[in-house]
Amino acid sequence: MKGPKKRTVARIALLVALPVIALWSFPRALGVFLPMLSPFLGLTSVVATRTVGIALAGTLPMTALLIWRRRFFCRYLCPVGWVSETCGKMSPQPWRGYMRLPRLGQGAVLFTLGGALAAVPFFLVLDPLALFIGTVGTTAYWGYGLCFAGVVLISLLFPGLWCVRLCPLGACQDLVADLKNLAGRNRSGGTTVVTDAGQVPRRIFLGLCGGAATATLVNHLPVAGDTVPLRPPGAVDELTMRALCVRCGSCVRACPETILHSDLTPPDLTGLLLPVVRFKAGHCRDDCARCGEACPTGAIACLPVEEKNERKIGLAIVEHEACLLAREIECGVCAAVCRRGAIFQDFSKDSYTASIRIDAKRCNGCGACLPICPPRAIRVKVPLCSDSSGHNPRATARTLRQWSLRAGL
Incomplete structure (x- = not known):
């Protein structure tokens, strides 16, 4: 041949x-x-x-x-x-x-x-x-x-x-x-001479x-939109994600729970086809780190399962008006399914009512509580951290590790 x-x-x-x-x-x-x-x-x-x-x-x-x-x-x-x-x-x-x-x-x-x-x-x-x-x-x-x-x-x-x-x-x-x-070769002496930097x-x-x-200037620009989309655990900050991700879809194919999707409706075009987490029927399993393993550029870090579970996707937030406990209907399946022990059922002696509280330090936004909630009263969200220039995605990433217990209010 x-x-x-x-x-x-x-x-x-x-x-x-x-x-x-x-x-x-x-x-x-x-x-x-x-x-x-x-x-x-x-x-x-x-x-x-x-x-x-x-x-x-x-x-x-x-x-x-x-x-x-x-x-x-x-x-x-x-x-x-x-x-x-x-x-x-x-x-x-x-x-x-x-x-x-x-x-x-x-x-x-x-x-x-x-x-x-x-x-x-x-x-x-x-x-x-x-x-x-x-x-x-x-x-x-x-x-x-x-x-x-x-x-x-x-x-x-x-x-x-x-x-x-x-x-x-x-x-x-x-x-x-x-x-x-x-590098040029000196013909007379046969030695290698490195060209001048000029x-x-x-x-x-x-x-x-x-x-x-240009990248330095872009780093100081606000991210469009009122919310930051949910990204896979171990993902870099939002601004870097939009540039470092090559939209190859490897993480989407690798996810066994099919919670990763290529974003077709981003806040702006820079987020088009980025991997976004959507909890419809599944959740981020605590024994899986395939999205990071499949990423070819490091936009999603390749981490051991234990470390991946410590990376926050977002924070579970309860809509108390929609919760069955607010209607005086016995429930608590969300607390039972949470493996991180981040969901508690508090009882108020004053109002004689029960309510759900989320421990922001323990919750990693895995979404296990979302599909099991009968009235769908739980959602996972990344709250924005603003500065003088608007929404700062890097500050938002730092905030993920510093949330207070306000999420259950």
């Missing part, structure tokens, strides 16, 4: 393998596999989360291959690239004018890495592998499908434009390959600084 045919077979094999892994493999596999294939995901998530772990270890072999052979992944493995090339060959009148366009993909990569320094990697969601995986087995598969269809349409109308000028994963591979050009391409400096500066 000749080289081009081998490359085609390899790319088609990965095109089939990725959905299979997403649907039938254990969650941890995809959380490691995506960063291993995509240096754009792996390197950016390491910078954004300040965490060196399996994601970085998986990225290093591919990074080494890219330094040795430019765009190795694009040429030999990328399934999205194969789809793009195939569509380009079907174009009746190929337009090559895109070669005069700037390399927007490289600008996006540098801007994203710069933003990651301030925990806001802007264009991470454009990683083609994450978009492709999101079309399989998620509640918002059509949204991911539209994004993937956009890549196909670009390839049909302008063959080569996506891969050469727009794709951030391909641009990241070019930048990695250029690392070897930062010779580093200006676009790299401007891209990184521009991304970092």
Whole structure:
């Protein structure tokens, strides 16, 4: 089998393998596999989360291959690239004018890495592998499908434009390959001489600084909306979540209770397709941490079950007017089902009535009490913490650990 045919077979094999892994493999596999294939995901998530772990270890072999052979992944493995090339060959009148366009993909990569320094990697969601995986087995598969269809349409109308000028994963591979050009070899002595810092391409400096500066400004902006959506346990703060999450849907597929959904009705577009917790029939089990295991970027921390159970999703709040106890009907199933002992039934000798009280220190917002409540009088909510600039998501995250007992009032 000749080289081009081998490359085609390899790319088609990965095109089939990725959905299979997403649907039938254990969650941890995809959380490691995506960063291993995509240096754009792996390197950016390491910078954004300040965490060196399996994601970085998986990225290093591919990074080494890219330094040795430019765009190795694009040429030999990328399934999205194969789809793009195939569509380009079907174009009746190929337009090559895109070669005069700037390399927007490289600008996006540098801007994203710069933003990651301030925990806001802007264009991470454009990683083609994450978009492709999101079309399989998620509640918002059509949204991911539209994004993937956009890549196909670009390839049909302008063959080569996506891969050469727009794709951030391909641009990241070019930048990695250029690392070897930062060192020159002294021909006379045979020793390696590192180029002066002033010779580093200006676009790299401007891209990184521009991304970092913009991310710093964004960090001080208020989050739109009156409430913060419920996020999986171990998720980063709301502002970082909107940038670090690549909307791949891995956590949604991994959840055995199906309480995670891709958000189709966010307060603003920056929250579109982010994982949101909705307690309809299930709850967050205390023996499960699959969402963190499946996350490829660290937007949801991979934690031991014991530590995951200490991370708050929200706080259970009782609507006392709707509670059966307010109607003098005997109940208490919520207190019986709570494994953390966070729900109490208080009795008032003055009014001779009983009421439910939530211990905010013990409650982690798992939602076990919601589906079992007969009148549905319990909900889980993240109260906002405001400052002079409006809603501050970072302050809200800190407040989750400092709630008082007011939640039961």
